[in-house]
Amino acid sequence: xxxxxHEPREVAEALHLLVKHGEDAHLIAGGTATVLLLRQGLIxxxxxxxxxxxxxxxxxGRAPDGGLRIGATATHRQAERSADVRALSPALTNAFASxxxxxxxxxxxxxxxxxxxxxxxxxxxxxxxxxxxVTIVSPRGARSIAVEDLAVDHFTTxxxxxxxxxxxxxxxxxxxxxxxxxxxxxxxxxxxxTVSVAAAMRLADGAVADARxxxxxxGPTPIRARxxxxxxxxxxxxxxxxxxxxxxVRDEVDPLDDLRGSAEYKREMARVxxxxxxxxxxxx
Amino acid sequence: xxxxLLTLRVNGxxxxxxxxxxxxxxxxxxxxLGLTGTKHGCELGECGACTVLVxxxxxxxxxxxPVAIGDADVTTVEGLARGAELHPLQTAFxxxxxxxxxxxxxxxxxxxxxxxxxxxxxxRAEIAQAISGNLCRCTGxxxxxxxxxxxxxxx
Ligand SMILES: Cc1cc2nc3c(=O)[nH]c(=O)nc-3n(C[C@H](O)[C@H](O)[C@H](O)COP(=O)(O)OP(=O)(O)OC[C@H]3O[C@@H](n4cnc5c(N)ncnc54)[C@H](O)[C@@H]3O)c2cc1C
Ligand code: FES
Ligand code: FES
Numbered sequence: 001x002x003x004x005x006h007e008p009r010e011v012a013e014a015l016h017l018l019v020k021h022g023e024d025a026h027l028i029a030g031g032t033a034t035v036l037l038l039r040q041g042l043i044x045x046x047x048x049x050x051x052x053x054x055x056x057x058x059x060x061g062r063a064p065d066g067g068l069r070i071g072a073t074a075t076h077r078q079a080e081r082s083a084d085v086r087a088l089s090p091a092l093t094n095a096f097a098s099x100x101x102x103x104x105x106x107x108x109x110x111x112x113x114x115x116x117x118x119x120x121x122x123x124x125x126x127x128x129x130x131x132x133x134v135t136i137v138s139p140r141g142a143r144s145i146a147v148e149d150l151a152v153d154h155f156t157t158x159x160x161x162x163x164x165x166x167x168x169x170x171x172x173x174x175x176x177x178x179x180x181x182x183x184x185x186x187x188x189x190x191x192x193x194t195v196s197v198a199a200a201m202r203l204a205d206g207a208v209a210d211a212r213x214x215x216x217x218x219g220p221t222p223i224r225a226r227x228x229x230x231x232x233x234x235x236x237x238x239x240x241x242x243x244x245x246x247x248x249v250r251d252e253v254d255p256l257d258d259l260r261g262s263a264e265y266k267r268e269m270a271r272v273x274x275x276x277x278x279x280x281x282x283x284x
Numbered sequence: 285x286x287x288x289l290l291t292l293r294v295n296g297x298x299x300x301x302x303x304x305x306x307x308x309x310x311x312x313x314x315x316x317l318g319l320t321g322t323k324h325g326c327e328l329g330e331c332g333a334c335t336v337l338v339x340x341x342x343x344x345x346x347x348x349x350p351v352a353i354g355d356a357d358v359t360t361v362e363g364l365a366r367g368a369e370l371h372p373l374q375t376a377f378x379x380x381x382x383x384x385x386x387x388x389x390x391x392x393x394x395x396x397x398x399x400x401x402x403x404x405x406x407x408r409a410e411i412a413q414a415i416s417g418n419l420c421r422c423t424g425x426x427x428x429x430x431x432x433x434x435x436x437x438x439x
Binding site for chain 2: 032050
């Protein structure tokens, strides 16, 4: 196995290389997933195109509207430590800080994580719960897609072979919005989630004005719990009501049996951790 | 297979090696540069045995392509001691019995060095965070925490 390694400095040059080499090209950012795939012979590209020297893809900052722009090659560690991320949402900081170990966080990038689309990853459910969108460029121009709609199956996204994620945009949160990220880790602290729950809720006049609940690791993609959200909309967030809403996620998730537990166990843990997340939001 | 010439800055020295492009930093350090202190463990990013510092930040050399490092500074466990003088972490690991079989030790030392370089007085929770995912099958970790705490007092 051998390949040519390219390190373009401009997005246009990276796109040019992607078009030129077509199926034979593979993008790499932090490399934590790609190096494993290369080593195991699961991908055999003739051309590996690194994004890390493209300055325009890096950095994290506040957007003029008060939201956040996270460059595709920003590492999880940079996001975890960013004062701008924390100012927008400490729950988002927590989601980045929940990823594996400090070493993985130093290497893995925010764009790489979204493109990799492992449903057990931590940042994507939280980004989806906060209504974030990714910007994607190709030779045909730029498009924007909600993080929620990017992944379509295990390790599969709507990204075409000639598309590059350039940034993630998190909109400003409506005043009064609370958010939380909880990761259920019954085995070791550096594991992937058995179940994770990202939730954002806005209360107005003592009732739920808006709620978004996205679960990780319990389906082929992060799962938006729409029935639970609907059960909360407009309601007074009593303990009973939160418990009723959380019970609905059992039928919204689609977990697999694996070494982290049976599908039935994960359904039950999805209910339990959703209820805890909602309670934490209301009692915050 | 075509080998490519590559210059890396390792432990303060520029080293030019002929490496196959798909080889990881771990393989290049051990096989091309003879720096066998960095250990091969899982090669899946899960055990921390291969931890080195790149520009001071701990990374997994088994998941790093040497071409991607450019002119960044790589520090391996061989770069810890100053001549015959051990790094305080090395002394503390020896004194506290924090190394038994020693296989995890180079990775532990590098993870702990990255922590102490940033935070001279870490709490036990911060030490646990920093070495989370550095697996040790022998010590039960307590002696490692104690060694890092002891070293923190003397750096
Ligand atoms: C042992 C281990 C444990 C982990 N645990 C967790 C965990 O608990 N939680 C968690 O959230 N994550 C975890 N991760 C990280 C996660 O699984 C991915 O490896 C990581 O997020 C990928 O990011 P990267 O920048 O390294 O991607 P790369 O490996 O560089 O790329 C991944 C994929 O995305 C594509 N790609 C990269 N950047 C772009 C872009 N800008 N545009 C389009 N395509 C792109 C690549 O072509 C490739 O197909 C873990 C990883 C490992 C190795
Ligand atoms: S050998 Fe690199 S993490 Fe195990
Ligand atoms: S001392 Fe043996 S693995 Fe840690």
